[in-house]
Amino acid sequence: MCEPLICDSGRAGRGARGQWPAAEGKVPEIPASLRRARPPALPEVSELDVVRHYTRLSQLNFSIDTHFYPLGSCTMKYNPRACNAAAMLPEFLGRHPLARSAHSQGFLACMYELQEMLMEVTGMKGVALTPMAGAHGEFAGVAMIRAYHRARADLARNEIIVPTAAHGTNPATATMCGCVAREIGVGPDGDVDLAALRATVGPRTAGIMLTNPSTLGIFERGIAEVARIVHEAGGLLYYDGANLNAILGKVRPGDMGFDVMHMNLHKTFSTPHGGGGPGAGAVGVGPRLLPFMPLPVVAREGEGEAARYRWLVEADLPQSIGRLTGFNGNAGVLLRAYVYMRMLGREGMSRVGDYATLNSNYLLARLQQAGYVAAYPQRRASHEFILTLKSLAQQQGVTAMDVAKRLLDYGFHAPTTYFPLLVPECLLIEPTETESKETLDAFVVAMATILSEAGSEPETLRTAPHRMPVRRLDDVRAARELDLAHRPVSG
Ligand SMILES: *Cc1c(COP(=O)(O)O)cnc(C)c1O
Numbered sequence: 001m002c003e004p005l006i007c008d009s010g011r012a013g014r015g016a017r018g019q020w021p022a023a024e025g026k027v028p029e030i031p032a033s034l035r036r037a038r039p040p041a042l043p044e045v046s047e048l049d050v051v052r053h054y055t056r057l058s059q060l061n062f063s064i065d066t067h068f069y070p071l072g073s074c075t076m077k078y079n080p081r082a083c084n085a086a087a088m089l090p091e092f093l094g095r096h097p098l099a100r101s102a103h104s105q106g107f108l109a110c111m112y113e114l115q116e117m118l119m120e121v122t123g124m125k126g127v128a129l130t131p132m133a134g135a136h137g138e139f140a141g142v143a144m145i146r147a148y149h150r151a152r153a154d155l156a157r158n159e160i161i162v163p164t165a166a167h168g169t170n171p172a173t174a175t176m177c178g179c180v181a182r183e184i185g186v187g188p189d190g191d192v193d194l195a196a197l198r199a200t201v202g203p204r205t206a207g208i209m210l211t212n213p214s215t216l217g218i219f220e221r222g223i224a225e226v227a228r229i230v231h232e233a234g235g236l237l238y239y240d241g242a243n244l245n246a247i248l249g250k251v252r253p254g255d256m257g258f259d260v261m262h263m264n265l266h267k268t269f270s271t272p273h274g275g276g277g278p279g280a281g282a283v284g285v286g287p288r289l290l291p292f293m294p295l296p297v298v299a300r301e302g303e304g305e306a307a308r309y310r311w312l313v314e315a316d317l318p319q320s321i322g323r324l325t326g327f328n329g330n331a332g333v334l335l336r337a338y339v340y341m342r343m344l345g346r347e348g349m350s351r352v353g354d355y356a357t358l359n360s361n362y363l364l365a366r367l368q369q370a371g372y373v374a375a376y377p378q379r380r381a382s383h384e385f386i387l388t389l390k391s392l393a394q395q396q397g398v399t400a401m402d403v404a405k406r407l408l409d410y411g412f413h414a415p416t417t418y419f420p421l422l423v424p425e426c427l428l429i430e431p432t433e434t435e436s437k438e439t440l441d442a443f444v445v446a447m448a449t450i451l452s453e454a455g456s457e458p459e460t461l462r463t464a465p466h467r468m469p470v471r472r473l474d475d476v477r478a479a480r481e482l483d484l485a486h487r488p489v490s491g
Pocket residue numbers: 073074133134135136167169211215240242243264279281
């Protein structure tokens with residue numbers, strides 16, 4: 001079943017003329033040669049048709065507002081409406097990005113306090129807010145690492161070490177910054193292979209990119225030793241802080257020895273995301289990278305009533321890697337993060353860490369009881385964990401993709417599949433701290449049902465989903481032969 005296209009549902013002469021702007025006398029002078037010969041083939045539909053069409057389309061989506069969405073690494077948690085409402089105040093929305101600092105003191109004060117709170121949460125010494133995505137923040141971070149080595153005339157350092165468990169953006173960032181990504185493995189328990197690390201560091205090491213908890217959903221126990229090895233070799237440590245849920249109020253990357261990091265404010269700090277944006281990938285730096293921060297950064301001068309805020313610019317930070325966005329970054333996302341952090345406070349932030357890990361470990365234990373296999377059974381989960389369906393695939397011919405698709409039939413968004421690449425037939429599951437025990441239990445029931453279906457009717461799983469508006473799609477064809485052109489139905 002397919003929704004009819006709105007382009008095919010018009011009737012000549014129908015419309016919503018009441019909505020048209022009054023055009024009399026305002027038609028711009030367009031040269032005849034540039035004017036179209038025929039009117040555009042727009043559907044002629046009533047206002048009610050349009051409302052129904054787009055409302056129906058929006059209801060075909062899975063979203064955090066309608067379904068549990070345990071997408072590992074991507075953190076689809078609930079974002080309080082209050083954050084949205086405050087960020088949408090007309091005074092914020094109407095602020096011009098080029099307004100003088102004297103006219104933007106309220107906004108600048110929020111941004112300054114956001115920088116301070118992010119420093120407190122991460123243990124970093126400086127924060128710049130302007131990168132517009134996690135990957136953009138990574139780019140800023142590795143550019144700062146390069147600038148640091150260059151400033152010391154240490155020009156040979158162009159290698160970034162990346163553990164195999166890393167998010168794909170890490171090696172991509174290293175490459176985009178003109179570095180060479182050197183991959184190292186992890187041991188059987190999921191910790192970085194220290195012997196491989198020792199063998200890889202050297203005079204060409206610019207730094208290492210990793211995250212802790214790692215994308216394997218476990219806490220890197222050797223982190224102090226990793227930091228020592230890399231620092232002794234002259235490299236810096238980059239923390240991929242896309243997702244801070246597990247560590248909020250518990251441990252800080254700065255205290256673990258990291259020199260630079262990015263945070264996905266759109267994963268941890270209350271901006272809805274998915275489908276490519278909008279986001280904010282604020283970066284935090286330790287003392288060594290302070291001079292290289294991207295611009296602009298908000299500074300406060302004076303205290304209390306006399307405090308004034310202003311943007312730091314090139315003259316203030318001459319060694320900066322420069323500007324990464326046209327204006328001040330994604331102001332709306334930054335404001336949501338600010339309100340979120342002010343609402344939670346120190347105690348609430350720490351509770352995020354408590355419940356993110358509690359939910360994750362509860363769900364892992366229940367799924368193991370139901371017969372699923374943890375990829376790292378000897379380790380405690382962080383905010384997320386990995387199941388491996390390797391034996392299910394071997395014995396029943398049912399893959400992680402089949403299970404993911406069948407979950408849609410039971411009303412759950414699928415977890416992340418086939419990432420990290422290290423674990424065969426894996427599901428990376430992140431329940432997040434905002435889900436209730438009842439929701440997690442219902443998810444376990446669905447997963448248990450799917451496991452029994454794998455034995456009794458594997459074909460049902462292989463051809464799932466069955467209850468969605470579209471059946472299983474041919475991903476490869478959709479990517480290679482994408483065709484979005486509209487061809488009117490004749491007659
Ligand atoms: C999401 C994510 C990124 C990339 O963030 P974007 O905002 O999508 O660019 C990087 N690393 C990890 C671990 C992530 O989960």
